[in-house]
Amino acid sequence: MQVPAPFEYERATSVDHAIALMERLGGEARLVAGGHSLLPMMKLRLATPEYLIDINDLSTELGYIRIENGEVRIGAMTRHRELLESDDLAAVLPIFRDAEKVIADPVVRNRGTLGGSLCQADPSEDLSAVCDAVGALCVIRTKSGERVVSMHDFHRGPYETAVADGEMLTEVRIPIRPGSGSAYHKVERRAGDWAVASAGAAVTMDGATIADGRVGLCAVGPNLTNVEPISAALRGQTPSEELYATVGQIAADNASPATDTRGTAAYKTHLAKELTIRSLRKAVARATGQD
Amino acid sequence: MEISMNVNGDDVTREVEPRTLLVHFIRDHLGLTGTHWGCDTSNCGTCVVWVDNEPVKSCTTLAAMTGGHEVRTVEGMEVDGVLDPVQEGFIQFHGLQCGFCTPGMMLTARALLDRNPNPTDAEIREAISGQICRCTGYATIVRSIQWAAAKEQETPVEVSAS
8 A cells, every 4th residue: 555654734725825834834845736746756755745735725716727918827726627628728829738638647637737747847747848848937926925937947857946945836927929839749658648758849930930949858858848959940940841850850869768668768769859840840830820 | 633525425524644545535434445446556547536526536635635525436326226327337338347447437437428428439438548447448338338328318317416
């Protein structure tokens, strides 16, 4: 039987209350949202917080998808299922529906949250690459106010984020750019599994050329939520199969996957290349109305 | 700590350790052993119960997190001696062999039909994709759920939500 080590349980009733509880309980306190990443780690004793602060009562305060004034604002407690089912979100950022269709399974998606996924920062977790590809900003609430960091600065590496003790991620903001498109492709061994490899792409077109393009990879190495050399290679270029192949090769060159039960390093490197090509092709097609 | 919740329409209160998982609370504290405890890693789905009308994996939920909420287990599917059409479907189309995955499968199927009364084969397979059956090959489970959907389309059956 896998059971977490003993801890004390608190339930937060508001963001301010959660911040106050973290302040009082100190560095050994952890927030739990859906719990579908943290509880498995606690069951394996990889995580042993002394205090668990349940923030599920904040699902009204922090569970929303708002599209206004040229940006999308998503509350940190928005569940995977809500991200998947939102037609408004899919209309402006189709990469979210692409990714959510293949994140875990429908039952897990009923509980898991956007904020929980980003704060877990698992290198095989899909939404960090998605959010970095679309240039998201993360709103972090602190005791004295809030600060906003780019997704790229938020994700510091495996299981490490910009959220410090006593702070919490409350919202993700994504700019809506005219002439933009996005897509996500993932290969998994079976429905609901972690990625063998996946790639997300977002492009903004300026007429027939790519004004801005970003690709994020997952499960093929640390710190690949945005592969910066790819953005440099895409800028100002006209989309073509040759360009996609060049950029796919950059993805492969930057990947450093490990051989494990999901596949060999060579296979995952091949996937990094091919999935980059496919997601870029799809993102450009969507941006130019040819999808 | 003391937690209270509504399980299959009954209010229950128990003293538990905060680390008690919902699946063990249901089985060991309430004695409702219809909910099965399987992989312990949120993969197999036999521990699925409803929390506030949504299927969740109870091996990856703390009992404490469910305090104040409504839980429905497989024991809550039958109402006043009348089986839920999903349960009937599993009998009609042999939706089980060993029966280990069955409670989770049926609760997920019930939730699917409440949201989508006439699902396609693909929608049924997607809905149960977080659950593993090692006996049937899934074909008879899909048919069982289709049977329940068809029955409910012809003769509406009153199904309690909690």
